[in-house]
Amino acid sequence: MHNWLGLPVGQFAIRSGPVMAAYDVFDITIKGKGGHAAAPHNTVDPIVIAGHVIQALQNITSRNINLLDSVVVSVTRIHAGDSYNVIPETAHLSGTVRTFHAEVQDKVIAQIKQIIESICLAYGATVNIDYQKRYPSTINTKRETEYATLAAQETVGSDNIICDSPPSMGSEDFSFLLNECRGCYVSIGNGQSASLHNPHYNFNDAVLPTGASYWVKLAQMRLK
Numbered sequence: 001m002h003n004w005l006g007l008p009v010g011q012f013a014i015r016s017g018p019v020m021a022a023y024d025v026f027d028i029t030i031k032g033k034g035g036h037a038a039a040p041h042n043t044v045d046p047i048v049i050a051g052h053v054i055q056a057l058q059n060i061t062s063r064n065i066n067l068l069d070s071v072v073v074s075v076t077r078i079h080a081g082d083s084y085n086v087i088p089e090t091a092h093l094s095g096t097v098r099t100f101h102a103e104v105q106d107k108v109i110a111q112i113k114q115i116i117e118s119i120c121l122a123y124g125a126t127v128n129i130d131y132q133k134r135y136p137s138t139i140n141t142k143r144e145t146e147y148a149t150l151a152a153q154e155t156v157g158s159d160n161i162i163c164d165s166p167p168s169m170g171s172e173d174f175s176f177l178l179n180e181c182r183g184c185y186v187s188i189g190n191g192q193s194a195s196l197h198n199p200h201y202n203f204n205d206a207v208l209p210t211g212a213s214y215w216v217k218l219a220q221m222r223l224k
Helices: 046-057 059-064 102-122 142-156 174-180 205-223
Strands: 002-005 017-020 022-031 071-079 090-099 126-135 138-140 187-191
Touching: 022 046, 022 102, 046 059, 046 071, 046 090, 046 102, 059 071, 059 102, 071 102, 090 102, 102 126, 138 142, 138 174, 142 205, 187 205
Parallel strands: 002 187
Antiparallel strands: 017 138, 022 090, 022 126, 071 090
């Protein structure tokens, strides 16, 4: 169970299938040829190449993947150079990829590597790509979702169960458990607050009795 911002207190969001995305990260090191900023023709500028890479990666979600398959590719960090008048030798890019399905994930990985390697080759640079699959997608199984829904209905009533909320592109380590056994990840309404992972976030203590009652009801129903 996870508290969910924007979902009213006293409600649950429960759905079968993918509920949270897989979480991958990548680190890219583009190596060109450094030199004086006043003579860029004598260099292989990794910053310019990095700009082309960032722009091209955005085409994956808009032109290479079916729009019905949710994918996020975000470059979240870039570092190159330390001086006003020096073109550096290397540029470093980092970012994250979010997907729901393994076949889409594999396709995105192949596209990322092909795009980056091709651009660097075209501009005369070399590149190293370190791609890591961190968290798998969180996928609820049908039968266990039905159990969770029944327990939540007994706790707050069927009118307070949201079954059509869209999955989140965030990620969750509960996915590792769901890789090993069947289960269901549910969201409990937290009302309004600053966003999660924000220093001003406020957990709503009013949801504690509802959450505890859900677990008791689920245990009673499954162990009777």
